[in-house]
Amino acid sequence: MVQCARVDESTNSVLEVIESKTLKWCKKYLEGAWVKNETDKSISVGYTYHPDENKFSSPRVFDSWVLDDNFIWQPPTPLPSNDKKYLWDEDTQTWIEKQ
Numbered sequence: 499m500v501q502c503a504r505v506d507e508s509t510n511s512v513l514e515v516i517e518s519k520t521l522k523w524c525k526k527y528l529e530g531a532w533v534k535n536e537t538d539k540s541i542s543v544g545y546t547y548h549p550d551e552n553k554f555s556s557p558r559v560f561d562s563w564v565l566d567d568n569f570i571w572q573p574p575t576p577l578p579s580n581d582k583k584y585l586w587d588e589d590t591q592t593w594i595e596k597q
């Protein structure tokens with residue numbers, strides 16, 4: 499079984515995700531533009547398909563975060579590397595220690 503996504507051709511937004519025997523089956527029997535998820539991670543509705551790279555990205559986490567070369571959203575300031583827990587504060591664009 500493969501994971502296939504129906505995408506909006508104008509926005510590349512994922513509209514539907516199904517498990518199918520093949521991508522060919524989806525294209526033959528279902529309406530819309532279908533692509534196969536060839537990544538090792540699961541995708542869902544709301545993800546974005548990047549056709550030039552044949553990759554998917556999750557919805558943007560915060561407006562200030564940017565997509566890296568691996569299609570993972572990254573904050574403008576890296577998460578502190580210690581054992582404490584943090585939350586991102588979009589207003590100040592800083593990590594706030596979780597109490």
